[in-house]
Amino acid sequence: MRVVVITPPEPVVSLKEAKDHLRVRHSAEDALITGMVAAATQLLDGPGGDFGRALGVQTLEARFGVSAFGSSLRLPYPPLIEILSISYLDRSDQTVTADLVDFIVDGAELAPAGSTFAWEGGSLRSDAVRIRYRAGYPDNTSGAEPVSTLPAAVRAAILLMVGDLYRNRDTVTPVQAISIPMSTTVDRLLEPLRVYAR
Structure with missing residues (x-):
């Protein structure tokens, strides 16, 4: 079976959420942070991701x-x-x-x-x-403000990945040539919800 995306999803984590998580109060890096949110989400979401779930609708x-x-x-x-x-x-x-x-x-x-x-x-x-x-996980629009049904663990994992990308903009440190792995907390947050191919 092959699955293709006909209509891609909207972002599941907003720029404001990412900036609040990063404690960034300026707009000079909005494009950079938006790209990091997109990269972290694409790593997980839908047919292109490795999580086995559709995140955004x-x-x-x-x-x-x-x-x-x-x-x-x-x-x-x-x-x-x-x-x-x-x-x-x-x-x-x-x-x-x-x-x-x-x-x-x-x-x-x-x-x-x-x-x-x-x-x-x-x-x-x-x-x-x-x-x-x-x-995907739709917004619940029954209240005055739409509330996302995206599991909190997935949102937290995306924000952790964005934080890692923001703080570690290179794959090696300049002092020592060691690789910087992504947070093991991300794996632990996602594991209970991960869908494995049958």
Whole structure:
């Protein structure tokens, strides 16, 4: 299965949050800090990251062959917000859109509703089936101020990485040629939430 980003996420940590964490009160390094937040987030987020989760709300498309979709399929990069579309390529490589009512979603699991759905005349290509969906941690907008549902441990890990990048702008120290590792606290914060490939 291959997953591509259709609509990238907005930043999950704001410039203000990062500057507050770093105790930076000027704007001279805003572009630098914004880049550090983006780099730390990209290290973790979605298909390009190594965390196995979608952090910011984004639109993803899982592409796989017909044979890969048995009785159910777990969509990668949780948390799943909603399925947007399910389509497949026919033998002429024309897109056929399936009706979403023919499928059941349970958490991140997607399964045909009953045994009636079939990939009629589906292509044998390895990317014939395409499931487009939204994933990530949305803002809870029920109150006066939107509140992010991003786990606090993930936010703290990103801020720790930004702090490391800000204070250690080179990979070696000028006094001794030793490597500066990223904080082990980051790994400990993320480990309980990390999704491993099956």
